[in-house]
Amino acid sequence: MQVLFIVNEYAGNGKGKKAWSRIQQNLTIDYRVAFTQYKGHGEEIARQYTQSNNERWLVVVIGGDGTVHEVVSGAVYNERVIIGVVSAGSGNDFARNFRVFQQAKQIEEFLLIENSGTLMDVGRIQLGIAPTELFVNNAGIGFDAYVTKLTNTSRFKVYMNRIGLGKLSYAAFVVKGIFSFQRFDVTVRSNEEELYFKQAWFVAVSNQPYFGGGMKISPASNPNDGKIEVTIVYNISRIKLLLVFATVFFEKHTKFKEITFLQNEQFDITVHTDKMVCHTDGDYIGEIGQDMNIRCTVETAVWKRVNMDK
Template sequence: MELVIIINEMAGHGLAKKRGNRLISELTVPFKAEFTTHIGHATAIAQSYSSKNSATLIIVVGGDGTIHEVIKGVIGSEKMIVGVINGGSGNDFGRAFPIFKNAQEIERYVLKNKPFSRKQDIGIVQSTNGAEWFMNNSGFGIDAAVTHSVNQSTVKAQLNRLGLGKLAYAFILLKELKKFKPFDVTVISNGQKYTYRNSYLVVASNQPYFGGGMKISPTSLMDDGLIELTIVHNISKLRLLAVFGTVFFGKHTKFKVVKQHVAEQFQVIVHAAVIGHADGEFIGNAPVDGAIYFKVSKEAWQVATN
């Protein structure tokens, strides 16, 4: 089995670079190291190895954005297996999917006669803006507004240096919430139509976590052929903050203002130009009154399991 290391040295404000260098210095088995230099580069690297159609373990050292890109590059391949060493600031992937902790674990895996992997689902969000994959979640609303602002802000970097990176989301939520306008959303699933007024977010999940550890969809599984849709609606901004505090523990689903649906696919109509994301990356605004489709692609890629 060929071993390839893909490192995004910018991820985690230097954390991925530090862990990548350590990994390279400690590995004693043959490997190739690749370093990303721009957005989309990790996808291109992964695709180049996938096209060889030979058994390959790709270890990603980076954050969720880099992992997202690598998985995009190996979708549908029976030969490519993805492994991860956390190197980002949010690391939601590592909260739900198996990861490696060090070079020794990777070496033991590569040297096995039959290294074990597990096929995983991946989500798809599609609209007039195009289509995008998501391994974690995708949505429209205050979560996307906050995530986009966090990615553009210097506050996140400053808090990361103090070991308080998780506070960035909460800090910017307060800022974004002041100017955010709730929206109406229509959900069509399994032949049923639902309308939710004054909504703050609608998010489809393939695994439980988003936003650096918030358990937005507690029952989501990555290999069950289903996605979960969460809507928060008809709630004041003050009460939303109270509910927000329970999301880290997955307790928000007990509130009547939080609604969840489970299906293989959803059609969602957002009645406002609300910002959207896929795995924390900006995907444009929702087409006003236009259809957005959330779907699941079953067993689309493979993750390494120890």
């Protein structure tokens, strides 16, 4: 089995570079390494290396959720590839639901002893007639995407990463965003069911439970059950929304009557306002226009992660 490390040295404001240095100095196996240079480069690297021959690959991602997203996008549908992760981002929601590599020794032991992968689902989201976007963890429409955009374009996140508190930057922008975000009406359809929600804050579509650096927004999500989950928060005051976010870390938000949870293989979502922001796996992907359709689906068992069950 060939081993490829895909390293985002800039993840977590330099955590990726430090993590790679720590792993590299303890490796005794043969390997290849490639460094991401720009947004989307992880996907290009994964595809370039793993599609060129019939070799089996262990691809180890060193970076955050965005880098994991890119590499999975490049290796999806390739049965010869198993993906492992060394978390080095600010949120690291992928690592909260899966075991990840911490040391070089674990990687080498996996190659010698386990050497197998577990098939995982991915979600897909399509904004209008745009190409579909893959998501590993979750996609969001509305407030969570708004906060994601604020967080990722702010110097405050860089500072928080520098002092080791990067995972709190999302929470800080939640507080800021609550007082500036404009709520919206939304229709959610699945199979024969159509539901209308007034004054919605966000619609989160989940493939696994966590988002925003540890918020367990969708406790029922399982990334290999052939389903995706939708969480709608609506008709709730700004102050009460703060309480929701304070309780989501402990799964107590499920008791709020203003939160609806849905599960299915496909959802169609229509936002009844203009220019609502969207994200996948913590990366802003654009805006949706008024009354345009957003289609969310699941693709079952299309990529492999290292078999290191918790």
